[in-house]
Every structure is written in structure tokens, then in C-alpha cells.
Amino acid sequence: MLSFRWYVISGIGFLLFLFLQVFPNSDQISSSGGNGVLERDAARQQALGYAAEKWGIRPDETSRIVVTHLSDSDTVGYLSKERLSKAYDKTWDAKFPTDVYEVELRPAGSDERLTLALHMQSGQLVSWDRVSGNRASLGLSKRQEEQLAATVPAGREQTAAALAWVGQAGYDEAEWEPTGDATPDGAVVLQSRKSELGEARLQLTVKPGERLTYRYVLPASYTDYMAGQEKIAGKLSIFGFVLPMITLFVLAVIYAATYSGWSSFRRGIFLSSAFFLLYAGFTFNLKAGIRAQMGAETGDGAVMTLLIVNLFIYAAMALLTYFSAVGGDGLWRSMGYSLWPRWRDPGFGASVLRSAGQGYVLAMILLGAQSIILVVLQALLGSFYSSDASQSMYNMAYPWLLPLLGWCAGISEELQSRLFSIGLFRRWFVGGARRILRRDPSRRSAATLTLIAMVPASAIWAFGHVGYAVYPVYTRLIELTLMGLLFGWFMLRFGLLAVLFAHVVLDSTLMGVQMLSDGLSSDNWGGVFSFIMPAAVGIIVWWLRRRFPGRGAAGAKLA
Structure with a gap:
């Protein structure tokens, strides 16, 4: 049998757990995923609605639908390391979340692929990418294309068209500036003029009518550190x-x-x-x-x-x-x-x-x-x-x-x-x-x-x-x-x-x-x-x- 002392120590341990692990994270939980997160089926239905509304792809025309929660672990780690999570929640999370439901839809009888990223709480469409058969034949993922962006210079007309389309998509053109780079398929890379996340920078990859995705570009010192940590691990x-x-x-x-x-x-x-x-x-x-x-x-x-x-x-x-x-x-x-x-x-x-x-x-x-x-x-x-x-x-x-x-x-x-x-x-x-x-x-x-x-x-x-x-x-x-x-x-x-x-x-x-x-x-x-x-x-x-x-x-x- 346990003596009364064990129960006292146990109660103290439980209080320490609450005050050191649970309560300090309650505001983070509330702001970044703790309230009203979409169920997977709801995200699926939301994506089908966007596909029909914006691209004319009806639900009965879709042969494949895959819902996956994706998390930008590198950015989440950077925000945690630099104590920038609250600044991110306040300024960036609503339109550029690190965690999304990515829904892949494939129209029946076509090699086309439509990838939609939804905000996990609001269900808002935060990025999309419509991949044609020609582009799919390149064998490059979105991340690989973004990494290759610096090898392809962006033309002036491309950049102007991308900025104009960003404005039509609901963003303030004045908040974005061209980096001068493009992806192999012709998407232009734009960068936010804001600098509220330490040394991290937010970039958009834009191809009018086909693609609007974003990513956080992290400082080399951090990415090198994380690469070293992974090797050690x-x-x-x-x-x-x-x-x-x-x-x-x-x-x-x-x-x-x-x-x-x-x-x-x-x-x-x-x-x-x-x-x-x-x-x-x-x-x-x-x-x-x-x-x-x-x-x-x-x-x-x-x-x-x-x-x-x-x-x-x-x-x-x-x-x-x-x-x-x-x-x-x-x-x-x-x-x-x-x-x-x-x-x-x-x-x-x-x-x-x-x-x-x-x-x-x-x-x-x-x-x-x-x-x-x-x-x-x-x-x-x-x-x-x-x-x-x-x-x-x-x-x-x-x-x-x-x-x-x-x-x-x-x-x-x-x-x-x-x-x-x-x-x-x-x-x-x-x-x-x-x-x-x-x-x-x-x-x-x-x-x-x-x-x-x-x-x-x-x-x-x-x-x-x-x-x-x-x-x-x-x-x-x-x-x-x-x-x-x-x-x-x-x-x-x-x-x-x-x-x-x-x-x-x-x-x-x-x-x-x-x-x-x-x-x-x-x-x-x-x-x-x-x-x-x-x-x-x-x-x-x-x-x-x-x-x-x-x-x-x-x-x-x-x-």
C-alpha cells in the first residue's frame, strides 16, 4: 500500500505538470489549432467546393481525393527557437499558416492534378497549384521547384503579370516585391516587404491562373544548424x-x-x-x-x-x-x-x-x-x-x-x-x-x-x-x-x-x-x-x- 506521503508527492507532481506544461501552452493551443479545427471530411468537402467554384471541377468529375495534414516543421522550429510564435500567430497565421490541410484532387480521365491548401481552422483557401500533364512530366515537386527557382531568372513581363494577379487574388500588391527569380515552369517568386519574423522571409510563388503557393525562407544559420542536428540524431x-x-x-x-x-x-x-x-x-x-x-x-x-x-x-x-x-x-x-x-x-x-x-x-x-x-x-x-x-x-x-x-x-x-x-x-x-x-x-x-x-x-x-x-x-x-x-x-x-x-x-x-x-x-x-x-x-x-x-x-x- 502507498503511504499518504506518496499521494502528496503525486499531487505536487500533477500541479507541476499543469503549471509548467499545460497552462503555459494554453494560449498557443487556442491560437494555433486548439479551437474549431476542421475535421478531415469537412476539409474534403470544402476543397470540393473550391474546386467547383474556381476551376469548374464538379465532385462527380473527381476520381481521386486525398486529404493530408502538412506541417512546415522547419518554420515551426524556427519560430519556437526564436520565441516568435506569438508574432506569427498575430500577423501571419490567418493567410500563411505553417499547418494546413492539403487536398489533392484528380479529375477523372485526365492526368491533371489540383492541389489545394486549406487553413485548418477557417477552411480558407491559402494556396493552390494546378499541375498539367506537361509540368507533371518534369518530375519535380513544389518544394524542388522552389529550391530551383534561383536558377531561372524572371522576365519583366512575367513579374508584372504576377504582381497584378496577386492583387486580383486578394493580396496587397504594395506588400510584395519581386526577387528576380522564377521556377522552371515560369512561376514568379515574390517576397513580402514585412520583416516581423526575425530573419525569416515570406515568399509567394505565382503563375497567373495556375499557381499561388507560399513558403517561409529561413536564415542559412538556422537551416545549417538543423541539418547538423539531423545528422547527429x-x-x-x-x-x-x-x-x-x-x-x-x-x-x-x-x-x-x-x-x-x-x-x-x-x-x-x-x-x-x-x-x-x-x-x-x-x-x-x-x-x-x-x-x-x-x-x-x-x-x-x-x-x-x-x-x-x-x-x-x-x-x-x-x-x-x-x-x-x-x-x-x-x-x-x-x-x-x-x-x-x-x-x-x-x-x-x-x-x-x-x-x-x-x-x-x-x-x-x-x-x-x-x-x-x-x-x-x-x-x-x-x-x-x-x-x-x-x-x-x-x-x-x-x-x-x-x-x-x-x-x-x-x-x-x-x-x-x-x-x-x-x-x-x-x-x-x-x-x-x-x-x-x-x-x-x-x-x-x-x-x-x-x-x-x-x-x-x-x-x-x-x-x-x-x-x-x-x-x-x-x-x-x-x-x-x-x-x-x-x-x-x-x-x-x-x-x-x-x-x-x-x-x-x-x-x-x-x-x-x-x-x-x-x-x-x-x-x-x-x-x-x-x-x-x-x-x-x-x-x-x-x-x-x-x-x-x-x-x-x-x-x-x-x-
């Missing part, structure tokens, strides 16, 4: 996470076989299978997000190919999770620790229910600790955030399924990074000390070695998150290494199930806040469900254990 991911995890996979198989006498090969079957099924289902739910990652113009075949590749990756991760469960359970039991109860154990249902309650208390402590760590890192390192449309709520077919991802992370990471990895390093360190001393280390020495064993396990786990849109890339490395130490301590103090529930509750809370603030009315109930889901799972397992107390073999799989 790639190396850290490979050498700090991928290669160590491959090694741990091999070791998990070896230790699962070596310590099978202390455990059972039925351990973890249910959890690893649940991980794979939930992750696979969630990946298909995020099909539009994969398209955003690959490029909105990507065909269905390429998207499906990547989905299938991901399924093989998840299958490998599920196998690692399974062997980590068997090997980790055997390791800890051989060292005298019983961290993971079995279904057939007396009081298993009550243990799960108690662990669920402990998980909520521990999760609030973890959220408070995370909030403090992030605030300190922001002050010391100047940490900032970008965006990632591939994981966007707006690219999910069913956003309310997002909380299931918390179970994927909780199951895999607690079995791999806590149960097995900490047990493995502890076995090595304590065993090494025993060989050196030729006796068992003292209780204090063993505790110290256990703490040390948590460091490499937590670091490997943290290296797996450096690819997230948080910069500098070592921000998450520091944050999650420290958080990993807390998770490890909680596992030893309360057991695996408590820390698994704590992980799920932490993720579910963050996801619930995200769902309640994403502006999609359909997500409100999903946000509430996200908060209560871990408790519901605990109650269901408790009920099943009471209902089927004698199903030992089946129950072992559940455990």
Missing part, C-alpha cells in the same frame, strides 16, 4: 539505439534459454502479441501521416509498401519484447526478486488492480519530474520544439485510437528497457563484483551497483527517442535518461505491473491533453477515455481473474 540513433538493441535481442534469446528454469516460455506471449496487433492497427490508422512523411503527392502503392515494411519491423520488436519478458523474468527471479506476478498466483487480480492504482500515483510524480527537467533544459540548453505531421492527430483515420499507442510503448519499453536491460546489467555488475571480491557484495554495494545498472539501460532507451522533434537532439537524451532512473527505481519498489501502468498512464495523460486541445470536437470523448482507460483495463483484468480463477495455463499467457 541519425548517428546517435544508429550507434546509441539500433546497434545496442540488436545486441540486446541476441542476449535476450540467450538469457531466455539460459534462465528458462526460473521462468516460462509462456511468459510475455500475450503482451508481445498485444503490442504487435495494437501497433500494426495503429500504423494503418496513420496512413495519411505516412503520406505526409513521404510527401503528399506519394502514391498509394509506395505508402502501402512502407506500411508492410513497418509491419516486419514491429514483428521484430514484438519478438524482442517476448524474449525480454522471458529472459528478464528469469534473471530477476534468479537474483531473488519476484517483480512480475503470474496469473495463477493467488491474488493476481488484486495485484493488477493495486498496480493500476499505483500506476496513476507514480505517473503524476513522473509528469511532475518531466516538467521540471524540461523547464531546466530549456533554460540551460535553449531547447525548442518543431512539428511532425507523420504523427499528427489530424492524419489519423480514427484519432480516438491514439491512447492505444500508450500501451504499445508501455509494454515494449518496460519489458525491454526495464525488466530485461536493468536485470542484465545488474547481473553483470553484481556478478563481476562477486568474482572480484570472492564474496557477495554488501547490501549497500549491491544497491549502488543496481543504480549504476539503470544508467546504460536508461541511456539506450533515451537514445531511441533522439529522432523526435525536440532540439538540441540531446535534450531528450538527458530527459529520458533521468526519467529512466525513476522508472527503474519504481519497478524495484513496486514491481513491473505498477511501472507498466505508470508508463501507460503517463502517455495516456499526455495524449488525453493533446486530444482535448486539438480542436477536433470528435476527440473530446477520446481524451476523457484516454485518462480512464488504464484503470478500466486494470478492472477488467481483475474481473477476469475472479471469473476464471482456475485457467492457469491460459492465465500464464496473459501474464
Whole structure:
């Protein structure tokens, strides 16, 4: 049972989370996506209306319609880094948003493509691009054409026509000046005379009657910095996470076989299978997000190919999770620790229910600790955030399924990074000390070695998150290494199930806040469900254990 002190600390952690993470972002949420965001179907209908009104393309003449949420992650990161988000919201967001619904329409019987970008809240048409067969044959995306713009000079008549057409499109001609550049297909590049976003500049790419798109041109110092960060993140991911995890996979198989006498090969079957099924289902739910990652113009075949590749990756991760469960359970039991109860154990249902309650208390402590760590890192390192449309709520077919991802992370990471990895390093360190001393280390020495064993396990786990849109890339490395130490301590103090529930509750809370603030009315109930889901799972397992107390073999799989 938890003492009253734990509840007090948990309450303080929850308040820190609210005041350091939730409330400071409430104005940003409200102004940049938290109120009245269009549903994907509404964006689709809005785009069809614009296509019929402006280009005479009726809905029944359209053979393909693809809606994708796109985010200019570079610009979002720059605004965050330079603390310019409020200035952007006030001046630029209404007509030149960094986040849009991009709707691609293809008329039936034609190789033409019409791409419309809609403001995610107002539904206003903010850019469009009508691609003919001749231009499509060039094989260039909009971004590639914009990058090549400087290689093609713009003629005087082209520029005059573009400026006049900008005025007809509802913009003030006086606010734009020609850059002297054009794209390969003859679109003129104009630049805003305003300078309210630091060193960033806003440009329009204009071809009368065919194209009006915009982009933010960021300073070279920032783009070079971000390119360097991406290179560092790639190396850290490979050498700090991928290669160590491959090694741990091999070791998990070896230790699962070596310590099978202390455990059972039925351990973890249910959890690893649940991980794979939930992750696979969630990946298909995020099909539009994969398209955003690959490029909105990507065909269905390429998207499906990547989905299938991901399924093989998840299958490998599920196998690692399974062997980590068997090997980790055997390791800890051989060292005298019983961290993971079995279904057939007396009081298993009550243990799960108690662990669920402990998980909520521990999760609030973890959220408070995370909030403090992030605030300190922001002050010391100047940490900032970008965006990632591939994981966007707006690219999910069913956003309310997002909380299931918390179970994927909780199951895999607690079995791999806590149960097995900490047990493995502890076995090595304590065993090494025993060989050196030729006796068992003292209780204090063993505790110290256990703490040390948590460091490499937590670091490997943290290296797996450096690819997230948080910069500098070592921000998450520091944050999650420290958080990993807390998770490890909680596992030893309360057991695996408590820390698994704590992980799920932490993720579910963050996801619930995200769902309640994403502006999609359909997500409100999903946000509430996200908060209560871990408790519901605990109650269901408790009920099943009471209902089927004698199903030992089946129950072992559940455990």
C-alpha cells in the first residue's frame, strides 16, 4: 500500500505538470489549432467546393481525393527557437499558416492534378497549384521547384503579370516585391516587404491562373544548424539505439534459454502479441501521416509498401519484447526478486488492480519530474520544439485510437528497457563484483551497483527517442535518461505491473491533453477515455481473474 506521503508527492507532481506544461501552452493551443479545427471530411468537402467554384471541377468529375495534414516543421522550429510564435500567430497565421490541410484532387480521365491548401481552422483557401500533364512530366515537386527557382531568372513581363494577379487574388500588391527569380515552369517568386519574423522571409510563388503557393525562407544559420542536428540524431540513433538493441535481442534469446528454469516460455506471449496487433492497427490508422512523411503527392502503392515494411519491423520488436519478458523474468527471479506476478498466483487480480492504482500515483510524480527537467533544459540548453505531421492527430483515420499507442510503448519499453536491460546489467555488475571480491557484495554495494545498472539501460532507451522533434537532439537524451532512473527505481519498489501502468498512464495523460486541445470536437470523448482507460483495463483484468480463477495455463499467457 502507498503511504499518504506518496499521494502528496503525486499531487505536487500533477500541479507541476499543469503549471509548467499545460497552462503555459494554453494560449498557443487556442491560437494555433486548439479551437474549431476542421475535421478531415469537412476539409474534403470544402476543397470540393473550391474546386467547383474556381476551376469548374464538379465532385462527380473527381476520381481521386486525398486529404493530408502538412506541417512546415522547419518554420515551426524556427519560430519556437526564436520565441516568435506569438508574432506569427498575430500577423501571419490567418493567410500563411505553417499547418494546413492539403487536398489533392484528380479529375477523372485526365492526368491533371489540383492541389489545394486549406487553413485548418477557417477552411480558407491559402494556396493552390494546378499541375498539367506537361509540368507533371518534369518530375519535380513544389518544394524542388522552389529550391530551383534561383536558377531561372524572371522576365519583366512575367513579374508584372504576377504582381497584378496577386492583387486580383486578394493580396496587397504594395506588400510584395519581386526577387528576380522564377521556377522552371515560369512561376514568379515574390517576397513580402514585412520583416516581423526575425530573419525569416515570406515568399509567394505565382503563375497567373495556375499557381499561388507560399513558403517561409529561413536564415542559412538556422537551416545549417538543423541539418547538423539531423545528422547527429541519425548517428546517435544508429550507434546509441539500433546497434545496442540488436545486441540486446541476441542476449535476450540467450538469457531466455539460459534462465528458462526460473521462468516460462509462456511468459510475455500475450503482451508481445498485444503490442504487435495494437501497433500494426495503429500504423494503418496513420496512413495519411505516412503520406505526409513521404510527401503528399506519394502514391498509394509506395505508402502501402512502407506500411508492410513497418509491419516486419514491429514483428521484430514484438519478438524482442517476448524474449525480454522471458529472459528478464528469469534473471530477476534468479537474483531473488519476484517483480512480475503470474496469473495463477493467488491474488493476481488484486495485484493488477493495486498496480493500476499505483500506476496513476507514480505517473503524476513522473509528469511532475518531466516538467521540471524540461523547464531546466530549456533554460540551460535553449531547447525548442518543431512539428511532425507523420504523427499528427489530424492524419489519423480514427484519432480516438491514439491512447492505444500508450500501451504499445508501455509494454515494449518496460519489458525491454526495464525488466530485461536493468536485470542484465545488474547481473553483470553484481556478478563481476562477486568474482572480484570472492564474496557477495554488501547490501549497500549491491544497491549502488543496481543504480549504476539503470544508467546504460536508461541511456539506450533515451537514445531511441533522439529522432523526435525536440532540439538540441540531446535534450531528450538527458530527459529520458533521468526519467529512466525513476522508472527503474519504481519497478524495484513496486514491481513491473505498477511501472507498466505508470508508463501507460503517463502517455495516456499526455495524449488525453493533446486530444482535448486539438480542436477536433470528435476527440473530446477520446481524451476523457484516454485518462480512464488504464484503470478500466486494470478492472477488467481483475474481473477476469475472479471469473476464471482456475485457467492457469491460459492465465500464464496473459501474464
